[in-house]
Amino acid sequence: xxxxxxxxxxxxxxxxxxxxxxxxxxxxxxxxxxxxxxxxxxxxxxxxxxxxxxxxxxxxxxxxxxxxxxxxxxxxxxxxxxxxxxxxxxxxxxxxxxxxxxxxxxxxxxxxxxxxxxxxxxxxxxxxxxxxxxxxxxxxxxxxxxxxxxxxxxxxxxxxxxxxxxxxxxxxxxxxxxxxxxxxxxxxxxxxxxxxxxxxxxxxxxxxxxxxxxxxxxxxxxxxxxxx
Numbered sequence: 001x002x003x004x005x006x007x008x009x010x011x012x013x014x015x016x017x018x019x020x021x022x023x024x025x026x027x028x029x030x031x032x033x034x035x036x037x038x039x040x041x042x043x044x045x046x047x048x049x050x051x052x053x054x055x056x057x058x059x060x061x062x063x064x065x066x067x068x069x070x071x072x073x074x075x076x077x078x079x080x081x082x083x084x085x086x087x088x089x090x091x092x093x094x095x096x097x098x099x100x101x102x103x104x105x106x107x108x109x110x111x112x113x114x115x116x117x118x119x120x121x122x123x124x125x126x127x128x129x130x131x132x133x134x135x136x137x138x139x140x141x142x143x144x145x146x147x148x149x150x151x152x153x154x155x156x157x158x159x160x161x162x163x164x165x166x167x168x169x170x171x172x173x174x175x176x177x178x179x180x181x182x183x184x185x186x187x188x189x190x191x192x193x194x195x196x197x198x199x200x201x202x203x204x205x206x207x208x209x210x211x212x213x214x215x216x217x218x219x220x221x222x223x224x225x226x227x228x
Contacts, residue, residue, distance in 0.1 A: 097219050108167060110221035113153050114213045116175065118161030127227040128152045130164075136198040137182045142191065144198035146176075154180055165208075174205040 099107055109127050114120070130150045137143035154162040162180035165173040178201055 099215055099218065102219070102222050106222045106225060106227075107218060108210075109151065109153060109225065109227075110218040111210050111213045112151075112163055112165060112173060113221060114217055115210050116163045116165075116208065117153065117155075119155060119159065122155035122157075122160050123224065124156045125221050125225045126154050126156065127225060128154070129228070136176075136178055136201060137194060139182045140194040142195040144195055144202060147202060150176060152180075172207055172209050175208050176201060176205055 109125070113125055128151070130146060130152055132148050133145050135141075135143040135145050148166050150164055150166045152162060152164045154160060158180060164176040164178050166176075167173050
């Protein structure tokens, strides 16, 4: 009888131990599940916060970029508008100019250069008056003298050439084929050479009819004209 009782008591203890172990196992599983659930929830919250922050940064960046583009466009538009206004103003000034704003002498000088000037791409147009009686070659005392007042037109460079003439007041001029500069030479020549040569230049003057020319081109030349 006692032995049977001990077996029952032992079986009871064993069953109690199994139940306790089972309860501990379930508690651990529940805690593990709870921890995993909490971790997942925290991770999701962090992800959402990160997405929200990235979204805010992107919105701020887009806003800043848009504002910068707007400022750039506005600045570019203002600069373009100012340039257009300046260009229109210059064009208007050029169009407002007419030959009536200039003297007949200035117009004549410009027309002669447009007709006979060796180089039309000049920086300035120099006008020099030479009085009658002045030597054609100022470097030679045997040179013949100009029989009348003449005008000499020249650019700022020697390569621009020159035009020496006298006006007739009827749209024609007498052109003297003289150089802008006379080269000095040490070679022995006949003492009458320069006198005869310059006298021949006077006899061989060329009568040229001057075209009225384009008003705008004439005004451009007058604007760079220097009368000495």
